[in-house]
Amino acid sequence: MKAxxxxxxxxxxxxxxxxxxxSSxxxxxxxxxxxxxxxxxxxxIMFEGTDEELKQTNVTQPAIFLHSVVLATVTPNFDPAMVAGHSLGEFSALVAAGGxxxxxxxxxxxxxxxxMQKACExxxxxxxxILGLPDEVIEEVCASIKDEIIVPAxxxxxxxxxxxxxxxxxxxxxxxxxxxxxxxxLPLPVGGAFHSPLMEPAREELAKAIEQTRLQPPRCPIYQNVTACPSTDIDSIKTNLIAQLTAPVRWTQSVERMVADGATSFVECGPGKVLQGLVRKIASEVETAGL
Structure with missing residues (x-):
């Protein structure tokens, strides 16, 4: 089965x-x-812009979405058994799966x-x-810091x-x-605390937009960041898309569940090779490729 x-x-x-x-x-x-x-x-900006221009959140997110969805659209025989996207990629996955x-x-x-940009400001x-520690140790340390907001994201x-x-x-x-x-x-060069309670203003704003948007059941299950579980139910998909802004991305758990559900190969659809590398570290037995 191809994911x-x-x-x-x-x-x-x-x-x-x-x-x-x-080419197309x-x-x-x-x-x-x-x-x-x-x-x-x-x-x-995508074709000719500088790294600095591409780093702006209001450019980066639509650019990655566009690149990913176009790639899926022009790929012959694009027929996934299941899909998932990392954070922003969940929207690309949903469009590619027809939802x-x-x-x-x-x-x-x-x-x-x-x-998200407004919430950052x-x-x-x-x-x-954080590299080289078990998840539960990181969770315990974050929970022990009482006077600041700090969570696994x-x-x-x-x-x-x-x-x-x-x-x-x-x-x-x-x-x-x-x-x-x-x-x-390693502190990261990002503009804000994504997937944390500090994104609550963004979650509220996005919730209104998602509630007013028409979705339909995707043609295959989408494994969502918030639950790491498959869904084709429109109401569940909307709820999880909204919750995603303040909840952690459970990528490890999503890939493990996809493998348990029969995925034998993972194809990364979009710019870069980051997800191929992560999948190999989570499930070394599966094949990985990019489009």
């Missing part, structure tokens, strides 16, 4: 999507449509990016990657968890986690 997985923020690169634009009239149409929907030249239209998906991703916050693979919180919370947690034996506790 398709869709990357999140951080997989962008200069020139992303330019080859797709050149169908891709060209979707790229141009995206520019009109967003009312700015996203393709110019959400391209236009509505892009609009939601743009609204999500704007809402309310309180300075950040994230850090991304369970990426065994031995790699990203934490999220206030600037001071991250500083204290990194010190404590190094004392607990972490190989590395």
């Amino acid at each position: 398709y997985v869709f990357p999140g923020q951080g997989s962008q690169f200069k020139g992303m999507g330019a080859d797709l634009y050149q 009239s169908q891709a060209q149409h979707l790229f141009e449509q995206a520019n009109k929907i967003l009312d700015f030249e996203l393709t110019r 959400l239209s391209f236009e509505d998906g892009l609009k939601l991703v743009a609204q999500r990016a704007d809402a 309310i309180q300075p916050s950040t994230m850090a990657a 991304n369970y990426n693979c065994p031995g790699q968890v990203v934490i999220s919180g206030t600037m001071e919370g991250i500083r204290i947690a990194c010190e404590k986690l190094k004392e607990a034996g972490a190989k590395r506790a």
Whole structure:
């Protein structure tokens, strides 16, 4: 059984999507449509922009979504048995699986990016990657820090968890986690504490948009970040998409569940190879590839 997985923020690169634009009239149409929907030249930044321009949340998220969905659309015989996406990638996965239209998906991703950017500006916050500790140790250390907001945000693979919180919370947690034996506790160059309670203003804003958007059951199960479980139920999918902004990305658990449910190969659909690397660390027995 073939599982398709869709990357999140951080997989962008200069020139992303330019080859797709050149090679397919169908891709060209979707790229141009995206520019009109967003009312700015996203393709110019994707094809010709600097790393700095591509790092802006309101550019990064639509760019990765667009690249991923176009790739799925122009791939012959795209027929996943199951799909999943890392954070933002969940929206790409849902569109690729037919649960959400391209236009509505892009609009939601743009609204999500704007809402997250606004939430970041309310309180300075950040994230850090913790390497070489069991999940439960990281959870215990985060829970022990009482005066700051600090939580596990991304369970990426065994031995790699990203934490999220206030600037001071991250500083204290990194010190404590190094004392607990972490190989590395590395602050990340991100604009805010994604997948933490500090994203509550963004969650509220996105909830309104998602509730007003029409979804239909996807043609295969989507394994969602919040539950790491498969779903084709529209109400559950909406609830989990909304909860995702303040809840952790359970990527390790999602891949493990997909393998348990019969996935024998994982294909990364989008820019970069980050998810292929994570899948190999979670389930070394499965095949991985990129489109």
